[in-house]
Amino acid sequence: MLEVRNLTTEFPTEDGVVTAVDDVSFDIDRGERTAIVGESGAGKSVTGLSILQLVESPGVVAPDSSVRWKGEELLDKTEAEMTEIRGNEIAWVPQDPLSSLNPMKTVGEQLVETMRHHEYELIDRERYQRAAELLEDVGIPDPHDRIHDYPHEYSGGMRQRVLIAMALSCDPDLIIADEPTTALDVLTQSQIVDLLLRVTSEDTGLMLITHGFGLVAELCRTVMVMYAGEVVENSDVVSLFDDPLHPYTQELLECSPHIVQGSGLNTIPGSMPIGSDRPSGCRFHPRCPEAIDDCSQVDPELARTDDGRDVACLLSDAHEATPPRQ
Amino acid sequence: MSDSSAPVLEVRDLKKHFSTGSATTGLLSRLLGDSNAGPVKAVDGVSFDLLENETLGVVGESGCGKSTMGKSILRLIEPTSGEVRYDGESLTELPDREMRDRRQNLQLIFQDPGSSLNPRMKVKHLLREPLTNFRSLSREELDRQIDELLGQVDLPTTVKDRYPHELSGGQQQRVVIARAIALDPEVIVADEPVTGLDVSVQSNILATLADIQKELDLSLLFIAHDLAVIRHISDRVMVLYLGHVAELGDSEAVFSNPQHPYTRMLKQSIPRSHPEQSKDEVEAATGEPPSPSNPPSGCPFHPRCPAHIGDVCEEEYPEAVELTDGRTVACHHFEAGDEPVPEDVDLSAEETAADGGPAVDSSADSGPSVADVAEGNADG
Numbered sequence: 001m002l003e004v005r006n007l008t009t010e011f012p013t014e015d016g017v018v019t020a021v022d023d024v025s026f027d028i029d030r031g032e033r034t035a036i037v038g039e040s041g042a043g044k045s046v047t048g049l050s051i052l053q054l055v056e057s058p059g060v061v062a063p064d065s066s067v068r069w070k071g072e073e074l075l076d077k078t079e080a081e082m083t084e085i086r087g088n089e090i091a092w093v094p095q096d097p098l099s100s101l102n103p104m105k106t107v108g109e110q111l112v113e114t115m116r117h118h119e120y121e122l123i124d125r126e127r128y129q130r131a132a133e134l135l136e137d138v139g140i141p142d143p144h145d146r147i148h149d150y151p152h153e154y155s156g157g158m159r160q161r162v163l164i165a166m167a168l169s170c171d172p173d174l175i176i177a178d179e180p181t182t183a184l185d186v187l188t189q190s191q192i193v194d195l196l197l198r199v200t201s202e203d204t205g206l207m208l209i210t211h212g213f214g215l216v217a218e219l220c221r222t223v224m225v226m227y228a229g230e231v232v233e234n235s236d237v238v239s240l241f242d243d244p245l246h247p248y249t250q251e252l253l254e255c256s257p258h259i260v261q262g263s264g265l266n267t268i269p270g271s272m273p274i275g276s277d278r279p280s281g282c283r284f285h286p287r288c289p290e291a292i293d294d295c296s297q298v299d300p301e302l303a304r305t306d307d308g309r310d311v312a313c314l315l316s317d318a319h320e321a322t323p324p325r326q
Numbered sequence: 327m328s329d330s331s332a333p334v335l336e337v338r339d340l341k342k343h344f345s346t347g348s349a350t351t352g353l354l355s356r357l358l359g360d361s362n363a364g365p366v367k368a369v370d371g372v373s374f375d376l377l378e379n380e381t382l383g384v385v386g387e388s389g390c391g392k393s394t395m396g397k398s399i400l401r402l403i404e405p406t407s408g409e410v411r412y413d414g415e416s417l418t419e420l421p422d423r424e425m426r427d428r429r430q431n432l433q434l435i436f437q438d439p440g441s442s443l444n445p446r447m448k449v450k451h452l453l454r455e456p457l458t459n460f461r462s463l464s465r466e467e468l469d470r471q472i473d474e475l476l477g478q479v480d481l482p483t484t485v486k487d488r489y490p491h492e493l494s495g496g497q498q499q500r501v502v503i504a505r506a507i508a509l510d511p512e513v514i515v516a517d518e519p520v521t522g523l524d525v526s527v528q529s530n531i532l533a534t535l536a537d538i539q540k541e542l543d544l545s546l547l548f549i550a551h552d553l554a555v556i557r558h559i560s561d562r563v564m565v566l567y568l569g570h571v572a573e574l575g576d577s578e579a580v581f582s583n584p585q586h587p588y589t590r591m592l593k594q595s596i597p598r599s600h601p602e603q604s605k606d607e608v609e610a611a612t613g614e615p616p617s618p619s620n621p622p623s624g625c626p627f628h629p630r631c632p633a634h635i636g637d638v639c640e641e642e643y644p645e646a647v648e649l650t651d652g653r654t655v656a657c658h659h660f661e662a663g664d665e666p667v668p669e670d671v672d673l674s675a676e677e678t679a680a681d682g683g684p685a686v687d688s689s690a691d692s693g694p695s696v697a698d699v700a701e702g703n704a705d706g
Contacts, residue, residue, distance in 0.1 A: 039524040039525070039526060039527075040495075040524050155614055156388070157614065158614075182522070185387040185388050185551050186387075186551060186552065186553055186592060186595040186596065187387060187591065187592065187595050188387075188614070189595065189597075190594070190595035190597075193597075211524050211525060212524075212525045213525075214554075214597040215597060216601075217597060217598040217599065217600055217601040217603070218597050218598055218601075237601045238601050238602055241600050241601055242600075251526070252525060252526060255525045255526045255528070255529035256525050256529075256554075257528075257529070257532075257552075257554040257555050257557070257558040258553075258554030258596055258597055258599055259599045259600075265529040265532060265533060265558060266529060267526070267529050267530045267533050268526045268529075268530070271494060271496070271526075271527070272526075
């Protein structure tokens with residue numbers, strides 16, 4: 001349903017051009033639940049924003065990128081056409097519920113406004129009715145009363161539910177959720193996970209942007225790992241947890257306290273290169289425990305393994321089969 | 327964890343209540359008609375010991391009083407009542423000037439490193455500040471100590487001339503840690519020190535904290551809401567709910583076999599470590615914690631408790647009792663000296679341990695009822 005090809009998003013800065021997303025390609029099928037995992041600055045959120053063409057100036061999506069949605073090229077659409085698609089077809093659940101809601105308007109007004117903006121339903125009375133139903137769906141108690149409350153009267157978990165309700169309000173085909181449970185308590189987090197599982201379905205896919213593997217095992221079926229603007233591994237979730245192919249994925253999994261219980265946590269030396277200052281060859285090679293000489297010279301492309309996973313590492317078997325293009 | 331070690335910090339019945347709309351305060355709340363709200367009982371009778379060289383994890387949902395407790399212990403906010411003893415000396419009664427002196431040994435690491443570092447001071451000045459406040463050192467000695475501190479927290483000495491905004495979140499947190507250990511403290515209260523950091527940075531900071539704790543023989547009170555992190559770093563763990571201690575015991579024991587229904591619920595919410603790992607379909611956590619300004623009667627957890635027994639839960643606050651494995655649990659399901667219940671036992675169908683009588687049955691021939699026991703505990 002969504003085909004992203006060679007997506008490159010650049011930010012010109014005083015210190016040169018920063019390529020936040022560098023030649024990223026992936027597909028999301030109808031009803032699929034995919035995670036994009038990576039550390040801050042890996043380009044996860046910018047990938048999501050690029051799909052919706054919400055990258056803030058001075059960021060630009062490079063001209064040879066392609067984002068096809070249901071067969072149509074989104075990058076050629078006008079702003080008016082994109083407005084039709086945002087919300088109605090692809091909805092965005094932003095990261096920070098407090099700053100994403102208008103403190104001066106009631107929750108109901110904001111839900112109705114979303115539907116009005118996207119021309120969902122004809123009259124506000126029906127929209128209000130739907131807003132209350134949505135709030136009930138996402139688990140807000142007494143929705144008919146709480147719909148008239150302001151965001152500050154809601155707890156953090158409830159605000160996040162409101163944002164999910166807002167994303168659902170126009171029946172989208174794909175929800176892009178940017179760190180939907182950051183800063184929520186564990187119990188609230190598991191409630192939001194249940195909610196996201198419940199609202200995504202055959203018809204509504206999910207693209208989950210997250211910095212850890214915590215929610216991935218719970219929520220998603222496929223996962224894409226990003227490092228310094230590039231996709232380094234693309235796999236189904238079970239295989240990735242059983243047998244991570246890229247050294248970075250391995251290292252990152254071993255850093256997660258809920259995965260390695262009892263034994264020592266792994267630490268990755270150094271930090272991810274940010275901005276224009278990126279190493280040659282494989283971007284992970286300065287931190288990679290398995291790096292060989294070639295790693296600092298050759299930038300590995302994503303190569304497909306026999307069981308249909310993608311990995312960008314010179315050391316993987318997949319790479320011996322398909323040598324990188326020069 | 328060393329069982330024999332003496333407590334460094336003894337906290338007894340610590341309470342911190344914040345007044346809201348009483349008649350003497352809060353013109354605004356009176357205007358808003360809020361005046362019958364009681365005080366917010368953020369911390370309501372917490373007792374525990376922090377042992378030498380141990381890491382005690384404190385876990386709970388937001389609003390359970392974790393941070394307030396940490397700050398009250400160091401008297402960064404004054405506790406309402408209760409006592410905190412450090413090395414046998416009561417901190418709660420010390421005059422401010424002496425308390426300031428004790429703070430050399432009792433340090434705090436805050437959650438957000440960005441806002442706990444003065445943005446207008448270079449790293450070297452930030453690190454020099456605690457040293458010049460409490461020690462009289464020569465310039466060379468200061469410089470040497472600053473380099474040593476940077477080494478301890480794995481920062482290159484080149485960051486000395488940087489400002490906090492030029493550092494990454496992880497590096498900022500390392501500067502905060504370096505400041506905290508500058509005066510060679512005995513106790514550090516770390517309030518969500520790795521929250522909001524990337525996993526790889528988080529594991530780095532956790533490793534640094536563990537190293538420093540060993541190296542400096544620190545006692546660490548580690549406050550966090552992430553159970554996986556707490557499980558990883560703690561020797562013992564304390565579970566707080568609405569300002570009360572629900573369960574306190576050996577970390578592995580508590581996480582592998584939680585006893586209090588709330589701890590069980592928390593454990594269920596830890597994300598799966600593998601997509602194919604089965605997860606017990608236990609009643610999902612429902613609702614949100616009640617407001618601490620109007621806490622439920624009896625056991626504060628009873629409105630959300632899946633193993634709720636009956637009136638006793640609504641009427642009597644459960645006293646903390648010690649089980650055979652040394653942990654304490656505050657729940658009407660348990661009596662002092664009980665064996666821990668295996669994890670697969672459903673507490674709601676649980677029988678009161680020793681006597682074999684069903685928990686809800688208080689007829690005379692089924693032995694002492696839970697209500698009797700609870701009264702007995704309250705008396706004793």
